[in-house]
Each structure stands twice: as C-alpha cells, then as structure tokens.
Amino acid sequence: MLEAIDLSKMYGNHEALIDLNLTVRTGEVYCLLGQNGAGKTTTINLFLGLINPSRGKALINGKEVNINSDTNQMIAYIPEVVQLYGNMDGIENLNFFSRLSGHTYSKKELVELLEKAGLKKEDHTKKLSSYSKGMRQKVGIAIALSKNAQAIFMDEPTSGLDPKATDEFTTICKELVAEDKCIFMATHDIFNAVNVGSRIGIMNEGKLVHTADTSSINANELQELYLKTI
Amino acid sequence: MRIGIVLLIAKHFWTSVFKTRTIYLLMAIVGILLIYSVYSGTRYYDQNHFRSDHQEMARKSWEGNPDKHPHRMAHFGTFAFRTKHPLSQFDFGIESFTGNAVFLEAHKQNTVNFSEAGFSTGLLRFGELSMAMILQTILPLIIFFVGYSAIVSDREHGTLKLLLSQGASWKEILFGRSIGLAWIAILFSLPFLLITLWLLINDHHSSGDVWTRFFMISMTYLLFALILSLVTIFVSTGSKSSKNALVKLLGLWMLMTVLLPRSSQALGSYFYSTPTKLEFRSKIEAEVIQHGDSHNPNDPHYQALRDSVLAVHQVDDVTELPFNYGGFVMSVGEEISARIYNKHHNELLEQYRNQNKLNRWLAIVNPYLAVKNLSMALCGTDFESYVDFQLQAEIYRYELAQKMNELQIKHISPNRVSGSEGKTHVVSREEWKAFPDFEHQYLSIGRSLKNESISSISLMLWTFLAIGLIVRQSKIAKAI
Numbered sequence: 001m002l003e004a005i006d007l008s009k010m011y012g013n014h015e016a017l018i019d020l021n022l023t024v025r026t027g028e029v030y031c032l033l034g035q036n037g038a039g040k041t042t043t044i045n046l047f048l049g050l051i052n053p054s055r056g057k058a059l060i061n062g063k064e065v066n067i068n069s070d071t072n073q074m075i076a077y078i079p080e081v082v083q084l085y086g087n088m089d090g091i092e093n094l095n096f097f098s099r100l101s102g103h104t105y106s107k108k109e110l111v112e113l114l115e116k117a118g119l120k121k122e123d124h125t126k127k128l129s130s131y132s133k134g135m136r137q138k139v140g141i142a143i144a145l146s147k148n149a150q151a152i153f154m155d156e157p158t159s160g161l162d163p164k165a166t167d168e169f170t171t172i173c174k175e176l177v178a179e180d181k182c183i184f185m186a187t188h189d190i191f192n193a194v195n196v197g198s199r200i201g202i203m204n205e206g207k208l209v210h211t212a213d214t215s216s217i218n219a220n221e222l223q224e225l226y227l228k229t230i
Numbered sequence: 231m232r233i234g235i236v237l238l239i240a241k242h243f244w245t246s247v248f249k250t251r252t253i254y255l256l257m258a259i260v261g262i263l264l265i266y267s268v269y270s271g272t273r274y275y276d277q278n279h280f281r282s283d284h285q286e287m288a289r290k291s292w293e294g295n296p297d298k299h300p301h302r303m304a305h306f307g308t309f310a311f312r313t314k315h316p317l318s319q320f321d322f323g324i325e326s327f328t329g330n331a332v333f334l335e336a337h338k339q340n341t342v343n344f345s346e347a348g349f350s351t352g353l354l355r356f357g358e359l360s361m362a363m364i365l366q367t368i369l370p371l372i373i374f375f376v377g378y379s380a381i382v383s384d385r386e387h388g389t390l391k392l393l394l395s396q397g398a399s400w401k402e403i404l405f406g407r408s409i410g411l412a413w414i415a416i417l418f419s420l421p422f423l424l425i426t427l428w429l430l431i432n433d434h435h436s437s438g439d440v441w442t443r444f445f446m447i448s449m450t451y452l453l454f455a456l457i458l459s460l461v462t463i464f465v466s467t468g469s470k471s472s473k474n475a476l477v478k479l480l481g482l483w484m485l486m487t488v489l490l491p492r493s494s495q496a497l498g499s500y501f502y503s504t505p506t507k508l509e510f511r512s513k514i515e516a517e518v519i520q521h522g523d524s525h526n527p528n529d530p531h532y533q534a535l536r537d538s539v540l541a542v543h544q545v546d547d548v549t550e551l552p553f554n555y556g557g558f559v560m561s562v563g564e565e566i567s568a569r570i571y572n573k574h575h576n577e578l579l580e581q582y583r584n585q586n587k588l589n590r591w592l593a594i595v596n597p598y599l600a601v602k603n604l605s606m607a608l609c610g611t612d613f614e615s616y617v618d619f620q621l622q623a624e625i626y627r628y629e630l631a632q633k634m635n636e637l638q639i640k641h642i643s644p645n646r647v648s649g650s651e652g653k654t655h656v657v658s659r660e661e662w663k664a665f666p667d668f669e670h671q672y673l674s675i676g677r678s679l680k681n682e683s684i685s686s687i688s689l690m691l692w693t694f695l696a697i698g699l700i701v702r703q704s705k706i707a708k709a710i
Contacts (some may be wrong), residue, residue: 077395083387087249
C-alpha cells in the first residue's frame with residue numbers, strides 16, 4: 001500500500017530525511033517514533049505530496065507521489081491539531097471537507113459519519129471553536145472516513161488528548177484497520193504505539209534506525225530501545 | 231482546475247465570513263456611509279435646479295433689455311452655468327474645486343467662479359464623502375480586512391495541509407478564495423451601484439449615453455473589486471503570518487490611495503509648473519496692449535487699420551464708410567484678444583494636461599488611480615469635462631460679442647437721425663431674443679473614454695496581472 005524507496009529530503013544543506021525504506025501493508029498501523037526534527041512529519045509531507053523528495057520516491061498503491069500527482073485521492077490526513085473552521089459546526093466542517101474530496105453526503109450520512117468517529121450527536125451542531133481537542137480529532141477522523149481513503153496519515157494524533165480520548169481514538173484506529181485500511185502514524189506516544197500499532201519504526205536525525213513488530217516487543221522494551229536510540 | 235471545487239471553496243469562504251460578527255459591523259458602517267453619501271450626492275445634484283433657475287433668470291434679464299446699442303449689450307453680458315451630469319451624484323470628481331458659473335462679456339474672458347471649495351472651510355480639502363470615494367478608498371480597506379488571513383491563517387492553523395490532502399489544488403484554493411472575497415466585495419459595492427441606478431431612473435435627464443456610462447462605471451468598480459480580491463489573496467498566500475499580511479496590505483493601501491496620488495500631484499507641479507492667476511492675466515494684458523487697444527482711437531495699430539480701411543473704400547472719414555467702423559474695430563479687437571487669450575489659455579491647459587498625464591501614467595502601476603480617473607471621466611466630473619465647459623462658454627462668449635459687433639456694424643450709423651423710442655443708435659430688442667441661450671453640453675462618452683484610455687488599459691492589465699500573480703503563486707506556494 002505505502003512504500004518508501006530511498007526516500008530523502010534536504011532543506012538547503014540540512015538532511016531532514018535520509019534514505020528511508022519502508023513498506024506499510026493494508027490492515028497495518030505503522031507507528032513512527034522519534035524526537036522532534038527526526039523526520040517523521042517530513043515523511044508524512046512527502047507521502048501527502050506537499051513537498052517533493054530530493055532523492056528516492058514515495059509510492060501509494062504503486063503510484064509515485066509528487067506535488068502534481070493525484071495520489072491524494074487514495075489517502076486521508078489527520079493533523080496534530082485539527083483546527084478546521086471554528087465558526088462552523090461539526091456537520092458544516094465535515095460537509096465542506098468531504099465535498100472537497102469529491103464526496104457529497106446527505107445530512108443523515110454526515111451525522112452517521114460523525115457518530116462513527118465517536119462524536120456525540122448533541123455536539124454535531126455546536127461551533128468547532130467550542131470543541132475540545134479530542135472532539136476536533138473526531139471530526140478529523142470523520143473527514144478521513146468520508147473520503148473512504150485506503151491509507152490514513154496521522155501526525156501525532158494523541159498529543160494533548162486525555163487518557164479517555166486517547167483510548168477512544170485507539171479504538172477507532174483499530175476499527176479502521178479492521179476495514180482493511182492502513183494507518184501511518186507519527187507519534188511520541190510509545191505506549192499508544194505499542195497498543196495500536198502493528199509495526200513500529202524509530203527515527204533519529206532523519207534516519208530510520210530501528211523497526212520492530214509490536215507482537216515481539218512490549219512498551220517497556222520499546223521505551224528502552226527508543227531511549228537508547230535517540 | 232475544477233470549477234465545482236473552486237465555487238465550493240468560494241462559497242465556503244463567503245459562509246465562513248458571514249459567520250463572524252465583524253462583517254455585520256462593517257456592513258453597518260458602510261450602510262451609514264452609504265446613506266450619507268447618497269444624501270450628499272442628491273443634495274449636490276439638486277444644485278442643477280438652482281443653476282437652471284439662474285440660467286433662466288440670466289436669459290430673462292438678457293431678453294428683458296430694451297432697444298439698445300449692441301456694444302452696451304455686449305458689456306451687459308450674460309451668465310453660463312455648468313450643468314451637473316446626472317452621474318455626478320455618484321462621483322463629485324473635481325467639481326467642488328472648479329467653478330460652475332462664468333460671466334460672459336465682450337473683450338474679457340472671466341474665470342469660472344462659485345466653486346464649493348471657495349465657500350467652504352478647509353475641511354473640503356480632505357475630500358467629500360461621495361459614493362465613488364467610498365468605493366475607491368473604503369472598499370479596498372474592507373477587502374483587505376476581510377481577506378488578509380484568507381490563506382495565511384489556514385497555513386498557521388494547519389488547515390491548508392488538510393485542504394490539499396483532501397484533493398484541492400493550490401489553484402483551486404487560491405481562485406476559490408479570490409472569488410469568495412470578490413463576492414463579498416461585490417456585495418459591498420452593489421448597494422452603491424443599485425442606488426445610483428435608482429437615482430438615474432428617477433432622473434428625467436438620463437439618456438442612452440448616461441446608461442452606457444453607468445454600465446461602464448459598474449464594470450470598472452467590479453473589476454476593481456476583483457483586482458483587489460486577487461491581490462489580497464496573493465499577499466495572504468505569500469505572507470508568513472496573518473499580522474504580516476495585514477501590515478503589507480495596509481501599506482499597499484496607503485501607497486495606493488495616499489502616497490502615489492500625492493506624489494504624482496507634487497511631481498506634476500514640479501515638472502510642469504503653472505503661472506499664478508495674476509501672472510497669467512498680466513501676460514495676456516501685456517500682449518493685447520502690444521497688439522493695440524481697440525477702445526483707444528489713437529492706438530497706432532488701430533490708426534493703421536483705419537487708414538487701410540479708408541484707403542480700400544476710398545473715403546476720407548470713417549463716417550463715410552458703408553458700415554459702422556466702431557463695430558468693425560470692436561470685431562477686430564475681439565478677434566485679436568480672443569486669439570491671444572486662447573493661445574495663453576491653451577498653453578496653461580497644456581501644462582495642466584501634462585500634470586494630469588503624469589497622474590494618468592501612474593495609473594499603470596496604481597489601479598486606484600485608474601479607477602479614480604475613469605470614474606470621474608465617466609461621471610463627467612473630471613478636468614477635461616471642466617475644460618470642455620470653459621471652452622463652450624468661451625465659444626459662446628466670442629459668438630455673443632461678435633454678434634453684437636455685427637449688429638453694430640450693420641445697424642448703427644453715425645449718420646442716422648432717428649431710432650426707436652427717440653434713441654438714435656439702438657438695435658431692436660428682438661435681436662437679443664434671436665441670439666440663442668447658452669446650453670451646456672456634456673463631453674461625449676467617446677471623448678471621455680479616449681481621454682482615459684491609459685486608465686482603461688491599466689485596469690485591463692491589472693486584471694490580467696492579478697490573475698497571473700495567483701497562477702504563479704499557485705505554482706510556488708507552500709503549505710508548510
């Protein structure tokens with residue numbers, strides 16, 4: 001589904017990403033761990049086609065990603081802080097973003113999508129400016145769901161979420177994976193990575209230095225490995 | 231570029247703006263300004279009744295003269311009043327600073343008097359609140375204020391990445407936001423244009439020419455709104471923060487509406503200086519005296535003229551001529567003084583035109599100037615319309631003076647022994663009635679547009695340039 005082949009990105013003389021090689025298959029959650037500036041967000045930006053690689057390539061379903069490609073149709077993106085438009089409610093935001101991706105839904109369908117993302121019905125018509133971070137995150141998930149994308153990129157989705165919201169988020173991720181979608185997640189949250197992830201990669205200074213299968217490592221071991229790496 | 235997505239983004243921007251309270255506050259402020267500008271425009275235009283009444287009174291006074299010596303009538307003179315164009319309700323232009331009535335008499339080209347500025351405090355120098363003025367200076371501020379963060383705030387909030395990842399292209403986002411902003415700008419402009427239309431419909435003087443002008447004015451302001459919207463989105467996209475974008479746009483507004491127009495005026499006056507009124511009059515006076523004084527029988531020029539006339543007609547005295555020699559001298563004198571005046575006046579106008587030319591060329595870099603110039607020209611309140619009135623008044627004055635001279639030449643004779651009501655050297659009052667009244671004609675739309683061809687080209691160029699800037703920006707813009 002997702003493939004990075006020698007994927008590299010330079011900003012001037014700074015190497016933000018160096019020869020990244022990885023594959024994420026359908027039904028997998030790939031969690032990328034690393035400090036700030038390790039290259040996680042750069043990797044996501046390359047897959048989103050927001051920037052062009054300096055070397056190598058990013059492939060989605062075998063199709064090379066670049067600024068002009070239409071691979072965006074196959075993916076969805078949930079940023080770290082889902083701001084959206086604060087003066088509009090959940091339904092209006094979802095309606096706009098889903099129509100932007102070429103999907104038009106009835107109000108009933110929009111409500112269903114928001115409910116599926118875990119947003120309570122009474123919150124659907126409240127202005128987004130009154131939402132908590134977790135509630136906004138759910139609208140972000142509903143937007144991803146509305147697109148029916150095969151791959152979902154998440155940039156530090158649980159940062160700032162309370163434990164309950166994190167748990168709800170984890171549940172939704174598992175449901176998405178069960179629907180044969182793949183998730184590529186950049187995160188600092190080691191425990192959540194072990195909990196939700198299928199595979200984990202640890203990045204340091206632009207390089208992918210370790211990969212591990214979550215079935216073969218627990219949170220403490222991962223934390224130890226992570227601390228050793230950075 | 232998918233039109234459906236562009237319109238979706240435009241509609242979303244519109245909805246998003248109307249979800250804020252600020253837009254309603256802006257609408258209320260503009261509404262108050264609109265009411266005041268309409269009131270002041272209609273009040274201003276109402277002066278036409280006053281002017282036509284006075285034109286009528288001047289005519290009655292002219293026709294009410296009894297049988298008289300025509301030269302006395304030439305000095306009795308009359309008034310020419312400048313009629314306000316129906317569209318002057320929309321754009322006052324320079325009318326408040328130019329006069330609107332001129333006394334017409336023989337031998338003398340009086341200045342056009344009774345300008346509003348002459349009867350006002352210095353506050354008028356800050357500009358009047360016309361509908362055009364609001365659209366030219368306040369509307370850009372509104373567009374900048376509503377649109378400065380249109381793109382940059384999405385980047386600041388990370389929403390831009392989401393928009394792009396949803397499949398919208400940069401071009402669709404930028405054009406969508408530009409159209410959304412232009413819709414808002416048009417919403418603000420529309421009441422001004424509709425009220426002007428309503429005023430024109432209710433004005434009995436509105437002809438086909440007026441409707442064409444109104445259509446072109448509407449197009450001018452709609453293009454201006456589009457250009458400003460595109461420029462706002464361009465600046466918003468290229469800025470690092472919302473604050474940065476707002477500062478840039480406010481700077482642009484100051485440059486556009488204050489600094490560049492003032493600089494062009496200052497440069498114009500510096501490069502093409504004009505004489506003071508006293509210098510101008512003195513020069514003409516000196517040259518007329520050099521050519522001879524038609525009222526002085528001992529003037530060498532006119533003595534020579536008399537000798538040549540006597541020689542041609544083979545008589546010894548002017549009283550033996552088959553026409554009135556005094557009238558003939560006045561006619562020649564009028565022709566000479568008018569020629570001298572016109573020469574100096576044309577030189578002066580040329581200097582003013584050179585000053586204006588600088589302003590017009592600056593319109594190439596400043597769409598505000600282009601709109602301002604075009605709007606004044608189409609509303610008949612620009613400098614050229616004023617000059618045209620001056621020209622019409624001078625032609626009328628010259629014809630009146632020469633007609634009186636002609637009547638003197640034909641009908642007044644020193645050899646006459648009897649005349650009307652016991653007066654020997656008089657002409658029938660019917661002659662006064664036979665001379666047509668002054669009727670101010672507006673400058674034709676063709677000439678107005680020709681005068682402002684640079685401004686029209688500038689607006690077209692700015693439209694293409696602004697679209698080009700957005701296309702260019704869509705290729706180099708960054709979401710992060």
